[in-house]
Amino acid sequence: MALWAVVLAGGSGTRFWPLSREKRPKQMLALTGRRALVAETVERLSPLVAPDRVRISCGRPHLRALQRLLPELPAGAFIVEPAPRNTGPAAALAAAVLRREDPDATILLLPSDHHVAQPDAFRAALASAAELAARGHIATLGLRPTRPETGYGYIERGEPLDDAAGRATYRAARFVEKPPYERAVEMVAQGSYLWNAGIFAFRADALLGEMERHFPDAARAAARRVPGRAYAALQSISLDYAIAERSDKVAVVPAAFGWSDVGSFASLPEVRAGDVDGNVFEGRALLLGSRDCVVLAGDRPVAVVGATGLVVVDAGDALLVVPRERAQDVRKVSQALREMGLKKYT
């Protein structure tokens, strides 16, 4: 089995403003304090996937910056989307490109902006998913939920499949989009629901076959040697909506590997060590009588006095202060800046 990986680095988000900007989205930030999330994602695949079998799916505006962040990858490792059309079209394009290179290609498809605390367990789960993929399934990892999170999608596991690499695996019974809180509590208590982390494994030809059934425009656009205009004309739609919720070939591999989607500044304490008062900080942060704060400073001193649960970020040319429990609202800042005529800071 020839195992490939496609890391989806086309995303743009606004929840890490002022660190993230249009030209520097979240996956380019060293939010764990080490390398950019996208670089850690590539590192984490080794030794399961050889570096020469890793591909990065991204948009033209981010290509150069990603190449600088990933000097270990050759120029041919980057699959440039003609236009940002979400993960459905991106997966089709990557599958078409790799099938030309290797008609037997089995592909691991992964987000570029997540964190994994236990890489060995992560790779073992991917190996199980790859085994299901080799048997023709569209496999997805299902994370055991640890809280009634309303910001994630859930997958209900269905009938058992044969074990893959010594692990119990299942057909996917259904997908549930971000639920209301009460429904999330029920699903977590019920035990057969797993978090959808957007991590897939499939044979290139199997995915393209499902695309032809459920999203034929994407299959056709991806099959072109120069997909530009046909691709740009596609609907912007996630792989979950386009295929996973419709295909009868979807399997789920339950797993747990210290996963975090690093959804906002509030989640940094999940991926970085803090001090005895629960503060996570870098740079010239002065925390005086403060606890449970996230303070990202640079050379400039940032004094945080007598505060609890605050996020303070100095990005050099712009600053953010937000209570941790309101960190999701940071995405509103970009729009507000545009309305104030301050687009250059977005």
Add this chain to the structure above:
Amino acid sequence: MALWAVVLAGGSGTRFWPLSREKRPKQMLALTGRRALVAETVERLSPLVAPDRVRISCGRPHLRALQRLLPELPAGAFIVEPAPRNTGPAAALAAAVLRREDPDATILLLPSDHHVAQPDAFRAALASAAELAARGHIATLGLRPTRPETGYGYIERGEPLDDAAGRATYRAARFVEKPPYERAVEMVAQGSYLWNAGIFAFRADALLGEMERHFPDAARAAARRVPGRAYAALQSISLDYAIAERSDKVAVVPAAFGWSDVGSFASLPEVRAGDVDGNVFEGRALLLGSRDCVVLAGDRPVAVVGATGLVVVDAGDALLVVPRERAQDVRKVSQALREMGLKKYT
């Protein structure tokens, strides 16, 4: 009566870091959003005191900056303290200097870093104090307390004196230093206690007479043509301790004129207009879903999202974040910076 004013601008404080620094203490900051507090203090005296009768008492390190902030005053308006020795010695020196210039000088002595919302009422109260001073009293303004403040000193009014400028005035019965909370509540309820704002009126010769009785070293040092070494050898002591609490000539003029000592960032809403959500801000402050915040930004955008009662200050080379109710603790930052080897930011 020849009425003079001496504005005490020798203070150094650390509660407005990062705006205030060793070389730029609070009185030099435009905390009301208009001019530096010291400049507003001088402006506010007119027309009661002619500008050519205003003197600024200050230390050598602050002289040039104060001259720049007060271009309306001639070089001779600055009385330079040989060393910082608090308001007792500073008052003695100013009285000695002015008595040489005008043996009949009556002096209004004022802090340089307070705010007054009602300048007409303020000048009327000063006129009453000046009238008592002309009769030989050491007069002080007593502000009607509006809350059981534990950060101020209190003056108990004693037996009535003859009215001054149509206003009821009193002997001062005693001074109470910053009281515990329960005592403050009692004093406010009791009705005969007034806040001590450190604003005095006296004849130069009367003050120097009291100095000779209660603080003779200061009287002698101030009388020298070159007071340098003798002055530097004096105790550092406030005029309250040195004279007001000891002299039997002290009178008090009850008054109310929208006074604020602008004690910390938390008090800025007392001296600046806010928006409908109670936020006070300047510069590129983006307040999204925030209320009762004080945000002082410059050109750099400062986004404050979903916060209540926070102070955020961007001074360009350093930043502060503190909940309003902890704003007093800002004075601890300077020491922490020194301990971190970052004295240049103090």
